[in-house]
Amino acid sequence: MGRVGIDARSTPPLLDVSDVTVRFGGITALDKVSFQVEAGKIVGLIGPNGAGKTTLFNCLSRLYEFSEGRIAFEGRSLTEVQPHGIASMGIGRTFQNLALFRTMSVRQNVMLGGHSRTSTGYLSNALRLPSVRREEQRLREHVEQVIELLELGSVAETVVADLPFGTQKRVEFGRALITQPKLLLLDEPAGGLNHEEVGALMDLLRRIRSELKLTILLVEHHMNLVMRVSDQVVALNFGRKIADGTPAEVQANAEVIKAYLGAEAA
Numbered sequence: 001m002g003r004v005g006i007d008a009r010s011t012p013p014l015l016d017v018s019d020v021t022v023r024f025g026g027i028t029a030l031d032k033v034s035f036q037v038e039a040g041k042i043v044g045l046i047g048p049n050g051a052g053k054t055t056l057f058n059c060l061s062r063l064y065e066f067s068e069g070r071i072a073f074e075g076r077s078l079t080e081v082q083p084h085g086i087a088s089m090g091i092g093r094t095f096q097n098l099a100l101f102r103t104m105s106v107r108q109n110v111m112l113g114g115h116s117r118t119s120t121g122y123l124s125n126a127l128r129l130p131s132v133r134r135e136e137q138r139l140r141e142h143v144e145q146v147i148e149l150l151e152l153g154s155v156a157e158t159v160v161a162d163l164p165f166g167t168q169k170r171v172e173f174g175r176a177l178i179t180q181p182k183l184l185l186l187d188e189p190a191g192g193l194n195h196e197e198v199g200a201l202m203d204l205l206r207r208i209r210s211e212l213k214l215t216i217l218l219v220e221h222h223m224n225l226v227m228r229v230s231d232q233v234v235a236l237n238f239g240r241k242i243a244d245g246t247p248a249e250v251q252a253n254a255e256v257i258k259a260y261l262g263a264e265a266a
């Protein structure tokens with residue numbers, strides 16, 4: 001609301017979450033949450049279990065409707081597009097629990113992620129117009145780039161179910177990257193990874209950001225990872241934002257410390 005006449009010189013942040021509230025019956029899962037994400041940053045989203053992190057992700061990918069507040073992406077309200085239009089707007093995500101086709105190969109899984117993005121219509125696909133062939137060729141090239149970036153070349157033909165968990169998680173990354181998002185939402189990418197794999201994930205996140213010029217919003221329980229990789233950290237507790245700042249500021253925040261000590265004591 002009321003943003004139309006805003007100073008034309010200031011470009012809006014990539015993501016602007018403003019007073020978002022979500023209720024489930026008597027539970028307020030998000031309570032007037034506001035924060036901004038600048039393009040090119042890695043932003044960590046932390047908070048104890050039940051804090052509202054996944055609910056926020058579900059609002060950002062339009063899986064949940066929010067009753068109050070506004071989310072703008074590049075200055076445009078998310079509610080202007082249909083939920084299935086989110087990918088074409090430039091928002092990609094991974095899921096807390098893997099959402100892969102387990103009996104298909106790595107390459108097929110990555111490729112399928114791209115089919116939600118291709119712009120040519122059903123009819124031109126059916127007629128195999130040159131535009132479709134060009135698009136398929138581009139997609140194929142892009143699949144190979146993503147596979148190389150994620151170091152999945154040696155397992156590209158392997159069926160996903162036969163791969164270790166950490167590698168499967170990289171395939172899910174590939175599926176999100178193939179949609180060429182500007183903003184990548186990652187829900188607990190370190191969940192289930194061993195120490196060595198977490199180190200590799202950290203390198204991968206930095207590489208994705210620098211090579212693809214991506215902005216990343218990262219929900220993660222692994223504090224060491226979040227604090228080392230993030231430019232900015234937003235902390236939630238019981239649906240409310242309790243801190244927003246640099247990793248050092250958020251780590252030193254009294255409410256954050258209390259929320260985590262409380263969660264451990266419970």
Ligand SMILES: Nc1ncnc2c1ncn2[C@@H]1O[C@H](COP(=O)(O)OP(=O)(O)O)[C@@H](O)[C@H]1O
Nearest residue numbers: 024027029047048049050051052053054055056
């Ligand atoms: N679909 C839903 N229906 C009812 N309650 C929900 C639903 N999704 C989340 N909640 C509730 O909202 C709160 C926040 O949950 P969630 O966003 O999953 O937290 P987090 O991801 O931070 O652990 C919790 O109290 C949870 O029980």
Ligand SMILES: [Mg+2]
Nearest residue numbers: 053054055096
């Ligand atoms: Mg969650």
